Amino acid sequence: MPSYLERRQIRYPMYGLMAVTLFILGGLSYYNLALGAIGFVITAILIYFLFQVNFKFRKETEEYISTLSYRVKKVGEEALMEMPIGIMLINDDYFVEWTNPFMASCFQEDTLVGRSLYDVAEAVVPLIKQEVETEIISLHDRKFRVIHKTEERLLYFFDVTEQTEIEKMYNDERTVISIIYLDNYDELTQGMDDQTRSNLNNIVTSILNKWATNNGVFLKRISSERYIGVFNESILHLLEKGKFTILDEVRETTSKQNVPLTLSIGVGTGVSSLPELGTQAQSSLDLALGRGGDQVSIKQPNGKVKFYGGKTNPVEKRTRVRARVISHALKELITESDKVLIMGHKNPDMDAIGSCIGILKVAQMNKRDGYIVYNKNEAESGVRRMMDEIRNNEALYARFITPEQAYELSTDDTLLVVVDTHKPSLVMDERLLNRLEKVIVIDHHRRGEEFIKNPMLVYMEPYASSTAELVTELLEYQPKNGKIQMLEATALLAGIIVDTKSFTLRTGSRTFDAASYLRSHGADTVLVQKFLKEDIKTYIKRAKIIENVYFHRDGIVIARADDDQICDQVLIAQSADTLLTMDSVTASFVISRRADQLVGISARSLGEVNVQVIMEHLNGGGHLTNAATQLADMSMDEAEEMLKTAIDEYIEGGTKE
Numbered sequence: 247m248p249s250y251l252e253r254r255q256i257r258y259p260m261y262g263l264m265a266v267t268l269f270i271l272g273g274l275s276y277y278n279l280a281l282g283a284i285g286f287v288i289t290a291i292l293i294y295f296l297f298q299v300n301f302k303f304r305k306e307t308e309e310y311i312s313t314l315s316y317r318v319k320k321v322g323e324e325a326l327m328e329m330p331i332g333i334m335l336i337n338d339d340y341f342v343e344w345t346n347p348f349m350a351s352c353f354q355e356d357t358l359v360g361r362s363l364y365d366v367a368e369a370v371v372p373l374i375k376q377e378v379e380t381e382i383i384s385l386h387d388r389k390f391r392v393i394h395k396t397e398e399r400l401l402y403f404f405d406v407t408e409q410t411e412i413e414k415m416y417n418d419e420r421t422v423i424s425i426i427y428l429d430n431y432d433e434l435t436q437g438m439d440d441q442t443r444s445n446l447n448n449i450v451t452s453i454l455n456k457w458a459t460n461n462g463v464f465l466k467r468i469s470s471e472r473y474i475g476v477f478n479e480s481i482l483h484l485l486e487k488g489k490f491t492i493l494d495e496v497r498e499t500t501s502k503q504n505v506p507l508t509l510s511i512g513v514g515t516g517v518s519s520l521p522e523l524g525t526q527a528q529s530s531l532d533l534a535l536g537r538g539g540d541q542v543s544i545k546q547p548n549g550k551v552k553f554y555g556g557k558t559n560p561v562e563k564r565t566r567v568r569a570r571v572i573s574h575a576l577k578e579l580i581t582e583s584d585k586v587l588i589m590g591h592k593n594p595d596m597d598a599i600g601s602c603i604g605i606l607k608v609a610q611m612n613k614r615d616g617y618i619v620y621n622k623n624e625a626e627s628g629v630r631r632m633m634d635e636i637r638n639n640e641a642l643y644a645r646f647i648t649p650e651q652a653y654e655l656s657t658d659d660t661l662l663v664v665v666d667t668h669k670p671s672l673v674m675d676e677r678l679l680n681r682l683e684k685v686i687v688i689d690h691h692r693r694g695e696e697f698i699k700n701p702m703l704v705y706m707e708p709y710a711s712s713t714a715e716l717v718t719e720l721l722e723y724q725p726k727n728g729k730i731q732m733l734e735a736t737a738l739l740a741g742i743i744v745d746t747k748s749f750t751l752r753t754g755s756r757t758f759d760a761a762s763y764l765r766s767h768g769a770d771t772v773l774v775q776k777f778l779k780e781d782i783k784t785y786i787k788r789a790k791i792i793e794n795v796y797f798h799r800d801g802i803v804i805a806r807a808d809d810d811q812i813c814d815q816v817l818i819a820q821s822a823d824t825l826l827t828m829d830s831v832t833a834s835f836v837i838s839r840r841a842d843q844l845v846g847i848s849a850r851s852l853g854e855v856n857v858q859v860i861m862e863h864l865n866g867g868g869h870l871t872n873a874a875t876q877l878a879d880m881s882m883d884e885a886e887e888m889l890k891t892a893i894d895e896y897i898e899g900g901t902k903e
Contacts, residue, residue, distance in 0.1 A: 332390070332403030336363060340371060349403060353386065370401065382406060418480035422515045423523040425531045426454070426465075426473040429508045429539035435470075446505055453499060457492045461485060475511075482515060482544075486554070490542045493555040497540065508540035516547035537692035538708040538870065551695045553859065569716075572705045573723035576686065579702060580612045583661035583684060587652050589619035589674040591667040593815055596777065597712045599629055600741030601665040601688065603734050604717035606645055611724045617655065619674050620646045626816040627784070628744070632737060632777045639733055649675035656681055663688065666713040668706060669696045669867075688716055690745075692858060694867045708869070711757040714741030718760040732768035739769040740777050747823060751852075751871055784817060791821045791836060798890060799897055801832035802855065809882050813838040815846050819874065822848040833857060835893075837885055844876040845885040856896070863892040 332349035336342055340363040350358055358366055363374075369383040373394055380393050385403075389410045393402040428450065435443045447470075454473065458465035461484065464476040493509055500507040512531025514523040526545050533551060534543035541555035580586055586609040590598025602618040609616030625633065637643050647655070652675065656662075662682040664673055668689045673679050679698065686703045690710040710716050718738050721730065742761055746753045749761075765771075791813070795805040803825055807813055813821075818838050825834035833851035840846045847864065849857035851871045858873040866875020877885050 330405065332401075332405075334358070334401040334403070336374075336399050336401065338399070340364060340374070342366065352388065352390075352403070352405075374401075382410070418478060418483075420479045420515075420518065421520065421523065422477050422479060422482050422513060423520070423527045424475040424477075424511055424513045425527045426475055427510045427512075427531055427535070427539075428471040429510050429535070431471040431507065434505050434507060446500070446503065446507070449499060449503065450496060450507060453496055454492070457495070479515065482513065486544075486552070490554045493540060493542065510534040510539045511542040513542065513544040515544060533693055533695075537694075553862070569719040570723045572703070573720040575703055576608065576705075576720060577612055577724060579661055579684070579686060580609055580614050583614065584657060584659045585609075585655065586614055586616040586661045586663060587619060587656060587678065587682070588616060588663045588665065589649075589652070589678070590665050591672045592621075592674060593624045593626065594620070594629055594674070595626060595666075595741075595816070596628055596632065596737075596744040597714050597741035598666040599632060600737040600739075601713040601717045603642070603737045604714065604721055605663050605665060605688070607728070607730060607734055608717075608721060608724050611721075611727045613727065617645055617647045617652060619649055619652045619678065621649060621674060624674075626814065627780065628740075628777050628816070631779070632740065635773070635777075636733065636737075639731075642731075642733065649678060653678050653681060658683070660684065661686065664698060664701075665689065665717070667691070668698055668704075669694060670698055671696060673698075688720075689713055690716060691867070692869060694862070709754070711752045711754065712742045712745035714738045714745070715757055715760045718742075718763055719756070722763060730764075730767040732770060735764040735767040735769035736773050739764045739771070740774045743774055744778070745872075752869065780820075784820075787811070787813065787817060788821045788824060791817075791838065792824060795825060798835075798893060801830060802835070802893060802897075803828075803831050803833070804835045804837070804886070804889065806836075806882065806886060807838035809839065811838060812841050813846070815840065815848070815874070815876075818846045819848040819850075822850040826850045826852065835889055837882060837889065839882060840876070844878055845880050845882060847875050847877070847885065847889060849873045860889075860892050860896050863895065864888060 330348055331346075332352055333346045334342060334349050335344040342358045342361050342363065345358045350356060353366060363371055367383075367385055369385065370392055372378075373381050373383070373392060377396055378394060380391060382389055382391050384390075388405060389407045391404040391406045393404070395401070435446065438446070451467065454465060457463070458475065462477060462481050466474045468474055490511065493511075496507060496509050510531060512527045512529070512534055514526030514528075514530060517523055517526070530543040530545040530551070533545070534541050534553075537543075537553070541553055544552045544554075546552070586605070588602045588605045588609075590602055594602075599618075599620075602620075606616040606618055620633075622630075622633070633646075636646070656678065660682055661684045662679065663686045664679070665688045667673060668687050668691065670676055670679055679685065683700075685698060685701045686705075687698055687701045688705045690707055690713045692708045693706060705716060705720075707716055739761060742757065742764075743749070746757060749757065761769075790811070791805050791807045794807070795803050798804045805821060805825060807818075818836050818840075821838075822834045822836040825831055825836070833849070833855035835857075836848050838846055847861070847866070849861050849868070849872075851857045853871055856870045858868050858870050861868055861873035861875045864875045864877065866873060868874055877888070880888075
């Protein structure tokens with residue numbers, strides 16, 4: 247049937263044609279009346295038929311429009327009342343004014359009109375208050391996607407239960423690849439006879455096979471110290487819920503055999519590509535090993551990493567061979583560069599400055615200019631006393647430059663050595679780090695999620711007492727082109743003494759070897775004690791903080807400075823160290839407001855409590871026995887409550903990050 251527009255297009259040309267025809271017939275009648283009369287008759291007949299056709303068109307069109315309007319109205323009513331989509335109108339007081347039948351059937355009631363939204367669907371109220379346009383909520387064991395039309399106070403409810411169940415099923419069945427590594431297998435089995443080694447293998451394999459069978463994991467041993475485990479996301483969730491108890495089981499069982507073996511597990515998850523899953527698993531394992539082992543690392547697609555375990559102190563696994571290889575690689579990179587820039591972390595301590603001086607000596611031994619990036623405004627009191635002593639040595643003091651000077655000196659061929667940190671956000675000058683492509687990282691902290699991108703060489707040993715200890719070992723294998731001066735050796739020894747609390751914490755045989763090497767090169771222990779002295783005012787401030795101490799858990803104490811007391815990070819750390827010397831204290835936490843208005847928390851332990859994991863829960867980090875964090879935009883009360891929660895979760899629920 248022609249549309250209304252089409253009829254108009256027919257009608258108007260028809261009227262024009264009739265007018266032209268009448269005009270022609272009028273002219274024809276003027277010359278021949280008979281012929282004109284015949285023409286008028288024929289034209290009249292044609293006009294009659296045309297009007298009849300037009301009338302028929304109009305009638306049929308009116309009937310069509312009437313029928314269509316009725317059908318559209320009926321479909322609209324049926325869609326509103328019968329379609330499986332919930333529709334709800336509410337008023338400003340969150341009372342239901344009208345719903346379609348499907349909405350009422352979802353609640354298994356005859357009507358919802360007049361009921362409060364708080365009674366029938368309380369989960370929707372926050373969505374309305376926050377003016378969220380769409381959200382998925384749960385109502386009566388069903389999932390609904392709710393669309394909120396603010397102006398109309400209208401809610402649409404789409405049942406997406408089956409869709410969410412299919413999505414959950416898909417996510418639960420996605421493949422997960424894990425690499426299981428026996429951390430210290432080579433070291434433990436080195437001196438074993440075949441029978442003892444075989445017994446240890448049988449014990450570990452039996453534990454792992456039982457764990458795999460009970461949890462539905464496909465497990466395959468691929469080398470003496472490495473396994474591959476394949477499972478799915480739902481099994482991973484169950485293992486996470488149990489905090490990967492396999493770590494504790496292996497450690498405790500092997501300890502009874504006097505061979506304390508530990509596991510590290512790297513997990514790849516969240517992607518469909520098997521090669522990518524394998525890469526993720528290996529990357530996660532590297533991260534777990536970089537943090538000291540005896541833990542599980544799960545790298546997620548969004549870049550976040552979850553950690554479980556890490557309850558034991560790292561067992562020393564460094565070898566002299568590795569130190570020599572790293573030292574040789576460091577030498578090659580230095581000789582290939584035009585100059586060397588060295589920097590530690592913000593607010594540098596003795597370990598950072600001592601390590602910088604050690605790397606400066608390495609550069610000089612390889613006949614390259616070296617400079618230490620230093621900001622005197624960020625130094626703590628001990629470092630300032632060390633710098634006062636260094637100022638008397640003009641040649642050494644001239645090698646300390648500001649971040650601005652370092653940026654101007656840097657070229658594309660300059661080597662940057664970052665010591666005592668591996669986090670870009672903590673380096674002395676992040677702009678310089680981004681400027682240079684040739685970067686080396688030397689650190690003794692457990693590796694965290696944040697890491698300097700694409701370093702040319704990484705020497706990270708969480709088993710070392712300090713970065714100064716690592717640098718001292720590297721010095722031993724460098725060319726003997728220059729003798730280590732007394733002040734340089736003293737600076738390195740000061741770094742070791744500070745980080746080991748005078749050789750009481752995190753001290754291994756290699757620590758004493760490094761200290762002996764430095765002492766033989768003139769390190770002055772009396773001068774170190776001079777650096778470490780404190781004034782009476784600082785002592786009184788520390789005592790005032792300790793006065794507020796209380797036990798939060800068995801063996802765990804928390805001390806909080808007064809709200810109006812401003813302390814630097816060093817004082818906070820010293821207070822935590824002092825508390826650790828008290829009777830019945832196994833872990834200490836100190837909270838205080840800093841000059842930069844951040845809330846600083848320092849944590850210390852004797853090894854029974856992993857304070858690193860607790861601090862990581864508060865976006866901090868460090869070592870198992872020595873960690874800290876800084877919290878922004880937070881009151882002291884809020885920081886204290888967050889700390890208590892983190893401690894409680896660690897004690898009661900494992901060590902999830």
